[in-house]
Amino acid sequence: MTNARASVSDELVIRGAHLLDPASNLDSVSDVRLSAGRVTEVGKDLQGTRYLDADGLHLFPGFVDVHAHWRTPGREDEETIETGSAAAAAGGFTSVVMMPNTDPVVDKPVVVSGLVRRVENESRVRAYVSAALHEGLEGERLTEMRLLKEAGAFCVSDDGLGTQNAGVLRNAMLYAKSAHLPIILHCEDHTLATGVVHEGIAAALAGLPGSPGSAEDVATATALVLAAETGAKVHVTHVSTALSAALISFFKGRADVTADTTPHHLTLTDDLVSTLEGLYRVNPPLRPDEDRIGVGDALKSGILDFVATDHAPHAASEKDLPLEEAAPGFLGHETAFPALYTELVQSGKLSLSRLVEAMASAPGRWIGGGPYGISPGAPADLTLADLSDEWTVREDALVSRSSNSPYLGRKLATRIVGTMVGGELVHNGLGAKFGARA
């Protein structure tokens, strides 16, 4: 975790950027003054001791990703806290929630406290620990949620495996509620999810074993019914079907439920599996266009509250395989905003304001419990983007230790050029521009 190193008298003014902050209703060119790690003023012609010229750039509240796999502990060959947080910073993310399906699983207080300590020393961005909902993510015994929380866990999750037994899930919700821990749920019914891709036309033609949309929908319905009954605070992650989004819509107001979807489910479809390349295996799988559109509409309307990347690095040895044998998962941090801007905002399907809300304000509010944006007193967690700086996604352009991005080879229309956490620049794509006029 970064801390403001600047003294109180040090005042940085970011000048001339187009400020877009849905939480504060800001959408205009303004200056922002930062001091001691916080925003102190938003306005015109602000004075400071240092200046960052941001003419032509957009300034957003720092993006928040509630779903990332930094593979630590256990698979540091794929990602570490250092490289994962660098990738997050490169994608404009200032806060990230780390999922617990590591090796060992984050199911013991000592693992949580170890991660919290490592995050303090190794992460460029704010990183929150999600502990496991059940021991070993085996879906049987509850974890020591209250002790995990005391050790520093921010939430609990069954990500990667889901919870196959509804009775266990119900008790887990009741216990998490007692522990005042939000739950992030991976909704997948293993009796239905027996394939490696979506069970659709592409799978049929390619000869790949498919998992139907019901594998997600049935588990989502179960989770929502139980959330409504128990009153637990439940977040359904990586929603990928139109029906699951409709189910969530029904339960909004009946349960304390929020949901996210991923950049890849908003921009890619199962056509890609016809390549038979291991790179395109992901869970939940890429869906047909009807689902992509349905999920996109749900994000637009707010039924799906926000975007989370499910950043899932994998070694080349686990991806450069026949699709059926490849590990499921995509990199997400570095391409999230550029891909969504290119595919949805540029085509007029989603407003830039809603995209920023879905990447910053809404997940920021979910984590912090209050308004999240660029306002006096708020931490200076900020993202600077150049909306007209086209780049091509290539392995050597990625910061992550892995390179399994589904966008490899694609041209994206926009780039993140600066990311600040607590007023400190943790990703600098600005070069000499920064601090040039002290």
Add this chain to the structure above:
Amino acid sequence: MGWFGLLTRDFLTLEDVSRGELKEVLDLARAYGAGAHAERPLADKTVCLAFFEASTRTAVSFELAARRAGADVISISEKGSAIEKGESLVDTVVTLDSLGADAIVVRHPAAGAARLAARHTGAAVINAGDGRGQHPTQALLDLYALSDRLGEFDELAGRKIAIVGDILHSRVARSVIPAFRAAGMELSLVAPDTLLPRESGAWGLPILPSVDDAIDWGADVLYTLRLQKERMTGARIPSVAEYARYYGVAERHLKSGVLVMHPGPVNRGVEISGGAVLSDSSLIPAQVASGVTVRQAVLALATGVAERMAA
């Protein structure tokens, strides 16, 4: 407390018990405790103990109570009886009735068993614990022990008592909650949502997240419940360590002067530390000791001999 028959009176539930009814039982128990039972108030009465579920202290306590008060006692339990052969509750009760029982003490694994038994006999039925339903004599002896410690029955009014632990599965909880309330006590519940009934809000009691919070709430008494072994395996409670940390009574809690009660048998180191069990703050031995006289009073009231003896 059941209803009043001409001669006999059932003790099935404390759900709607009044302060006056509680006081009547406890006053009589106090009289027996002071030596009145030596007059053998239950002489010529036949008390049948029908235990369809294992029990040590309740069975022994009822048997001692009945014998010391002069009753003939017939005891049938699971082992070596028609119950083991599969005789139903109703048939057993009808048989005991035919044999001339004046009171039938029923322990059964299903809630409502005592009420069902009472419909099939003219004898007084005393509920000695039915499933997750009720355990009225436990609550009565708890009130006896606690009022003894505090000085008198009226001292209970206004005291704060926190009921800690597995309320969901506890018949003791379902009896002590209305009984403590009728005695004028202020109650709270301390349990995770996994060990509370879904509609626990119906009791209208505050639910606190830990014993530490109960002390902060100002508890005068911590009433801890037994956590069954089979509940410790991760389904509702992640671990004994976590349970003991938040729902266990430890010696540090006793500094506030709080009293500690437990219906037994105790899991030391789980719901209560060994040191707390043995401390001066513990009412646990007094609870057990109160059982005999309180059950004598209940048997006397149930069989209609109390008025005669009290006169």
